[in-house]
Amino acid sequence: MLRFILRRLGLAVLVALTVSFISFSLLFLSGDPAIAIAGEGANENDIAAIRKLYGFDRPMLLQYWDWLSSALRFDFGESYYFRLPVADLIADRLSVTMILGVCGISFALLLAVPLGVLAAIRPNSIIDRVALFLSVAGQAMPSFWFGLILIVVFSINLRWLPASGAESWRHFILPTIVLGYYAMPAIMRLTRAGMLEVLSADYVRTARAKGAPEGLVLFKHALRNAIIPVVSLAAVQMGFMLGGSIVVESIFALHGAGYLAWESIGRNDLPTVQALILVFSLFYIVFTFLADVLNAWLDPRMRSS
Amino acid sequence: MTDKPLLSVRGLTIDIPVASGTLHAVRGIDFELMKGETLCIVGESGSGKSLTSLALMGLLGGRISRRASRADFDGTDLIAASNRQMRRLRGARMAMIFQEPMTSLNPAYTIGDQLIEALLLHKKVGRAAARDRAVALLEKVGITSAASRLGQYPHQLSGGLRQRVMIAMALMCEPDLLIADEPTTALDVTIQAQILRLLVDLQREMNMAMILITHDLGVVARIADKVAVMYAGELVETGPAADIFNAPTHPYTRGLINCIPVPGKTARGAKLGTIPGIVPSLVGEVTGCPFRTRCSEAVPACRGEIPVRTRHAGRQRILCVHEDGQRAASEVPA
Incomplete structure (x- = not known):
């Protein structure tokens, strides 16, 4: 198991390095950064001065090395727009995004896994139909529309929950529902399919033949095997929620990292965009790694491969 | 016991x-x-x-x-x-x-x-x-x-x-x-x-x-x-192993036992026993003997109710219209 973890960790670091190089190169793919910084109406000399000031005249690999070594110390340079350290800017916004992401995926899992298991135990029953309806609805409803409906109902008409901001835990309830409900259908369907397959497996029959009570059969013998693909999916969805919750963050004015990324792209604020891309990719890498470790723990066959 | x-x-x-x-x-x-x-x-x-x-x-x-x-x-x-x-x-x-x-x-x-x-x-x-x-x-x-x-x-x-x-x-x-x-x-x-x-x-x-x-x-x-x-889906013959191997009675049991080659008895290159035909569909009403379509001993009565016959003082039971599992020469095959 330890060898497996170390090997996966090594792979994760390699992927992270590759991603960091790509996100650094973006700066150069999007045109001459010096011209962008200098702004409109700058002459040749101004641009050359900026090029010298920011070190853009040096070889690219050297610049990458500089950027990487400062990035490792959480120094991503200064935002062109805010004139503040990018690291502070991101740290400020990331807490909101992380709370939202963790709440969103938890909500999705807590809703989807039990529903998927119940649907699989009684296929074509009322519970299965309801679960199917909920998942189709979740897949078909755009987040922005569902978010607005929730605001209209719970914030404006019933006045139970705030519609925007991130001041208290109550502000996170509606965004969590919108974000989590969007991720729920895939997890639910995968849990249901996995459980259906596993419940007809020979080893589940063996467990019953041993005289195991139904709860033990379902949760010890079946679910552990059925949940393995769900873990991988949830990891990807978690990464998506941390980076791509721009829509939900905008609707509920939750100014998180996703919203910052969207703003920074519009402002040509390259150091911020660069750092955010790196951070979002690292989230994916970390969650994929954690999912691999969790899966290896769940399924011993994966440890040797 | x-x-x-x-x-x-x-x-x-x-x-x-x-x-x-x-x-x-x-x-x-x-x-x-x-x-x-x-x-x-x-x-x-x-x-x-x-x-x-x-x-x-x-x-x-x-x-x-x-x-x-x-x-x-x-x-x-x-x-x-x-x-x-x-x-x-x-x-x-x-x-x-x-x-x-x-x-x-x-x-x-x-x-x-x-x-x-x-x-x-x-x-x-x-x-x-x-x-x-x-x-x-x-x-x-x-x-x-x-x-x-x-x-x-x-x-x-x-x-x-x-x-x-x-x-x-x-x-x-x-x-x-x-x-x-x-x-x-x-x-x-x-x-x-x-x-x-x-x-x-x-x-x-x-x-x-x-x-x-x-x-x-x-x-x-x-x-x-x-x-x-x-x-x-039916037990056509039950009984002590010795009796069944020494004197298989039901035509199906006899067919099965004939399928086993016996070293020394079965000639090299001789055809092994087979039972022609396939198992009937059991969907819907099933009447009569399910084996009758493949049975060499079948008679018209096989379509009807099949009696349980006991042999060897009740130790062996067969499901067949024939007392001993064999059609008498006088009976008309189905």
Whole structure:
């Protein structure tokens, strides 16, 4: 198991390095950064001065090395727009995004896994139909529309929950529902399919033949095997929620990292965009790694491969 | 041997709902088994052998229905018993080994976990005691360095070893009845003989009753006390193994036994016996003898009610219109 973890960790670091190089190169793919910084109406000399000031005249690999070594110390340079350290800017916004992401995926899992298991135990029953309806609805409803409906109902008409901001835990309830409900259908369907397959497996029959009570059969013998693909999916969805919750963050004015990324792209604020891309990719890498470790723990066959 | 049978089944019937109606998979079979006895149920694929064993264990799927006028296991009615009662019997007093050793163990847990669980589900013993029992049984089923195997996962073991583990698991609580559903079919020929030998030895040592389901008549001849020949959901012939092998009576049993080549008797290059035709569909109303379309002894009466005939002072029972399973020369073939 330890060898497996170390090997996966090594792979994760390699992927992270590759991603960091790509996100650094973006700066150069999007045109001459010096011209962008200098702004409109700058002459040749101004641009050359900026090029010298920011070190853009040096070889690219050297610049990458500089950027990487400062990035490792959480120094991503200064935002062109805010004139503040990018690291502070991101740290400020990331807490909101992380709370939202963790709440969103938890909500999705807590809703989807039990529903998927119940649907699989009684296929074509009322519970299965309801679960199917909920998942189709979740897949078909755009987040922005569902978010607005929730605001209209719970914030404006019933006045139970705030519609925007991130001041208290109550502000996170509606965004969590919108974000989590969007991720729920895939997890639910995968849990249901996995459980259906596993419940007809020979080893589940063996467990019953041993005289195991139904709860033990379902949760010890079946679910552990059925949940393995769900873990991988949830990891990807978690990464998506941390980076791509721009829509939900905008609707509920939750100014998180996703919203910052969207703003920074519009402002040509390259150091911020660069750092955010790196951070979002690292989230994916970390969650994929954690999912691999969790899966290896769940399924011993994966440890040797 | 006591007079009271350990297992007594009368009129066991299994129906499976299918798209085109009801599949009458097993239709009113009777058999009984004394303590320590071995009953072999033989028959071709689809004849209802496995369904019968699953029905006894209460492990049929939700849509399959079973009924019987009597299904008594040492005082418990296996059909009427609650889920809770069945759960207490399963694994403790009646255990089962399946055909597929490769997939019958849970890939996510160690051999040790699964063996120990079988004991802890039924007996109030400590984990250490359960572990000792697991090691002892693994040794008994012929697994070397048993203690270190406990930490291994099923995927690290071969098919033969996995079947040995399954046997050890079935025996953890010293059951009174062991049902082995084609336990050697999925194994290499060399391993098959070892596993059978092992089952027979263990059965004698622990004085268990055993129901062995197989389509290998050679195996039956070696180990059975009683034989039940199953065809298309009916037990066409039941009786002591010696009688059935010496004097097979039902045309189907005779056909099966003719299919076995006998060294020294069957000429080299001679055609092996075969039974022409295929098993009839059991969907919808099934009347008359299901074997009549393939039977050389068939007469018009085979379409009607088939009487149960007993021979050898009631020890042997056959389902046939003919007293001795053979058409008289005067009768008109169907």
